[in-house]
Amino acid sequence: MSTTRAIVTLPPPARPGDVVELRVLVSHPMETGYRRDADGRMLPRDLIRRFRCRCDGETVIEAELHAAVAANPYLAFWLQVGEGQGRLEFEWEGDNGFAHRETRTLSRR
Helix, strand or coil, rough: CCCCCCCEEECCCCCCCCEEEEEEEECCEEEEECEECCCCEEEECCCCEEECCCEEEEEEEECCCCCCCCCCCEEEEEEEECCCCCCCEEEEEHHCEEEEEEEECEEEE
């Protein structure tokens, strides 16, 4: 587990069958490896390579990220609320052993 900061925005309470928007942002420099520092040295590549969200253990979205993605990647996506508990797992994996995980639970009405 890392000390990385992530922001996960969940929808208001929802019923099974509702379609809701989830938004996630993770703090990360997303360095491409093509830039130079003030002394002219190449900055090493440091990218988040993969994002995955599971709901009740089932993958609902998986994304492969590339060098063109900005620092502090923000993703928004839609999810149809199922009958399960609504336990969400968000995972980011990247270069240099980067890994971060957050868990949340959807509120029900």
